[in-house]
Amino acid sequence: MNKGSYREMFSHIGIDVSKEKLDVGWLRDTASNKVKTKVFKNQKQSFEVLAAWVLKNTKAEPQHILITLEATGVYHENLAYFLHQQGFKVMVANPGKAKQYARAIGLVHKTDKLDALMLAHYGMAQSNAGxxxxxxxEAPEVRHLKGLLRRLDALEKDHQRELNRLEACEQTDTSPRVLESINNVLDTLQKEISALEQEIDDHIDRHPPLRKNRRLLSSIKGVGPVVSREMTCLFAGRVFVSAKQVAAYLGLIPRQVESGKFKGCTRLSKSGPARLRAKLYMAAVVAGTHNLDIKDQKQRLLKQGKNKMQALGAAMRKLVQICYGVIKHQQEYRPQASMQVSA
Structure with missing residues (x-):
């Protein structure tokens, strides 16, 4: 992503993306609050029609049109790539920030049409503020890696479902044929998971920047093959300016919770990718035993009266901060705790 002061005049378009359709909103005249909207199917063959509609109505060149989308899983990605290739200026808004903006401007009713217009206004506000x-x-190799990791995650979920079914069947009088079928599926899934893991590792090794970053991440106690793959992909695909920003993106920032009898409690925000957060959870459990810095932090927080879940949340956050540090400085991890002892 590139950040800069884009204060030039744009025609502002917002697109609310869902799995089936694209609601497009154009701020035709902000002074008189005139707008124009249109709905298109979320299919590649509809993208050219959408682009033609935008160009015809705005009568502007693509580079003078800002199109604001909201990140919606994977459903916005093909459209974002297409629009960028056509020369449009594209902003992919963080859903949380877009929601905050909607509240700030007093958007009470929520429809796909209004969401599209809200996104157009949000893009205009960001542009005007510089x-x-x-x-x-993303670079082709990063996009390919992300696709492989998504597929691996889907297979692992299928594998776990079959394991759950096997466990349930073993507790009941289940037909031997059913058990055979489940075990056959488990074997097939495990073979495909192993093959995909190997392909991911080979893909990372073929690209020196990815290979180096994974090696650096693997130097961190608690970061194993699973997390090193995921964090390599994350840092290659997104630009972060601070460790705190990474933690916020992953939903690891604590927030105050006060309701009824619960006073002064803190919980993780849990925004962002839950899939990666779940993997970091397991890594933090291991790091709490084997990583000196995180182990020391855990013991210190428990002595201060924090509960185990709060300490674990802090461990996840610390682990992400360490990951960011080794990537930013391109140096292997050196535990601060061991340095203090040696000093």
Whole structure:
């Protein structure tokens, strides 16, 4: 992503993306609050029609049109790539920040049409404030890696479901044929998971920047093959300016919770990718035993009266901060705790 002061005049378009359709909103005249909307199917063959509609109505060149989308899983990605290739300025808004903006401007009713117009207004506000972050496509090798990791995650979930079914069947009078079928599926899934893991490792090794970053991440106690793959992909695909920003993206920032009898409690925000957060959870459990820095932090927090879950949340956050540090400085991890002891 590129951040800069884009204060030039744009025609502002917002697109609310769902699995089936694209609701497009154009701020035709902000002074008189005139708008124009259109709905298209979320299919590749509809993208050219959408682009033609935008160009015809705005009568502007693509580079003078800012199109703001909201990140919606994977459903916005093909459109973002297409629009960028056509020369449009594209901003992919953080859903949380877009929601905050909607509340700030007093958007009470929620429809796909209104969401599209809200996104157009949000893009205009970011542009006018000189805070516009334009979306840039990922490198092909990063996009390929992300696709492989998504597929691996899907297979692992299928494998776990079959394990759950096997466990349930073993507790009941289940037909031997059913058990055979489940075991056959488990064998097939395990073979495919192993093959995909090998392909991911080979893909990372073929690209020196990815290979180096994974080696650096693997130097951290608690970061094993699973987390090193995921964090390599994360840092290759997104630009972060601080460790705190990474933690916020992953939903690891504590937030105050006060309700009824619960006073002064803190919980993780849990925004962002839950899939990666779950993997970091297991890594933090291991790091709490084997990583000196995280182990020391855990013991210190428990002595201060924090409960085990709060200490574990802090461990996840610390682990992410360490990951960010080794990537930023391109140096292997050196435990601060051991350095203090040797000093």
């Amino acid at each position: 805070q516009l972050t334009l979306w840039e496509p």
